[in-house]
Amino acid sequence: MQIVPLSPGESAPERADFIRLDLLPSGVVNLSGVLPSMGGSATTGEIRATLGTTSFDSVDAAEAEGFAWARDWGAETLFVVTADAS
Secondary structure (H helix, E strand, C coil), X not given: CEEEECCCCCCCCCCCEEEEEEECCCCCEEEEEEEECCCCCCCCCCEEEEEEEEEEXXXXXXXXXXXXXXXXXXXXXXXXXXXECC
């Protein structure tokens, strides 16, 4: 699986598989993700898998979980979106 980290605040392309890391002021990292269906998009609701928000103590732990989840669903290219909520 190819992993494409994006700059903080940058969005994943329309039809891309992605995980989102929300960095909270408390140091907690919230992880969520969307894998659109082939040819579909997250904005039109055509989704094959979603990862509900889960909290972690570090970016590394959140990324590891997100990568494993995406790999299990067959993602070939995964974008990593980061948002700083502080």
